[in-house]
Amino acid sequence: MKDQTNYWLKQTILWQRVVLVFFGLIWLLSCLGAIAPIFYSYGGSDVGELLFGMLIGGGSFGWTGYIVYQLYKNIESTKGFMGSHQSIHWQEALQYQKNFWKHLCLILLIGVALSVLGGAFLLLLFVGAN
Amino acid sequence: MKEDNLLDDFNLEEASTGELATVAGSLSKWLRPVSVLSFIIGVVYIISGIAFLVDDSKLETIIYGLIVIGIGALWCNAARWQLKFIQWTRRFSLYDTAYDQEHWIYLNYELWRWLAFSVIGNIVGAILMGI
Numbered sequence: 346m347k348d349q350t351n352y353w354l355k356q357t358i359l360w361q362r363v364v365l366v367f368f369g370l371i372w373l374l375s376c377l378g379a380i381a382p383i384f385y386s387y388g389g390s391d392v393g394e395l396l397f398g399m400l401i402g403g404g405s406f407g408w409t410g411y412i413v414y415q416l417y418k419n420i421e422s423t424k425g426f427m428g429s430h431q432s433i434h435w436q437e438a439l440q441y442q443k444n445f446w447k448h449l450c451l452i453l454l455i456g457v458a459l460s461v462l463g464g465a466f467l468l469l470l471f472v473g474a475n
Numbered sequence: 476m477k478e479d480n481l482l483d484d485f486n487l488e489e490a491s492t493g494e495l496a497t498v499a500g501s502l503s504k505w506l507r508p509v510s511v512l513s514f515i516i517g518v519v520y521i522i523s524g525i526a527f528l529v530d531d532s533k534l535e536t537i538i539y540g541l542i543v544i545g546i547g548a549l550w551c552n553a554a555r556w557q558l559k560f561i562q563w564t565r566r567f568s569l570y571d572t573a574y575d576q577e578h579w580i581y582l583n584y585e586l587w588r589w590l591a592f593s594v595i596g597n598i599v600g601a602i603l604m605g606i
Contacts, residue, residue: 364594
């Protein structure tokens with residue numbers, strides 16, 4: 346039973362690392378998103394647009410970085426549980442996993458809300474222009 | 476309601492299982508919207524894939540459509556395992572047995588496996604469609 350559980354835990358860590366790499370890539374991309382407005386000022390010298398771009402990019406950089414960190418700690422705690430089989434490590438792993446899902450859920454919901462608002466804004470502009 | 480023969484393996488007495496159940500309950504609360512979003516992503520992919528297939532009968536378009544449907548199926552399956560994990564967490568917080576914890580670890584493994592497959596599918600799909 347213990348061997349089987351250890352196998353599942355090992356495999357969990359493996360797949361978590363795959364997801365970690367994916368989120369790590371998103372993190373790097375959001376870093377580019379944060380610094381891109383400095384080099385590309387949206388075709389003009391609008392400081393407001395520049396700051397808005399940097400705020401969105403910087404915000405997602407920080408948020409994604411936090412998500413990556415929580416997933417990394419989740420993996421480390423799962424490794425700790427595999428080595429010791431103490432439930433306290435499993436509890437710790439679940440706590441980090443909860444933080445991972447919580448912040449992923451929030452960033453996705455904010456993304457959906459911003460997309461809906463942006464869509465509504467563009468629709469209003471379109472209706473106004475016609 | 477604990478099974479003593481398995482307690483040696485897991486040392487459940489080291490941590491309050493009540494606390495464990497609380498953390499698990501909180502985890503499943505946040506996982507639920509993610510599973511709904513995963514399912515929506517899957518359905519949107521499948522509908523887009525079907526639209527590709529209906530739109531054109533060229534081999535290239537059919538391949539595109541099948542890839543997109545495949546990615547959608549992966550996301551739906553990821554959502555299914557997320558829901559199973561949430562359901563088992565509820566059971567764990569009610570009964571709190573060592574067997575529940577064993578099966579929970581297994582469901583956690585399936586959850587991450589299918590999430591990783593979905594993510595890989597998305598990347599591979601994006602690369603293939605880019606080509």
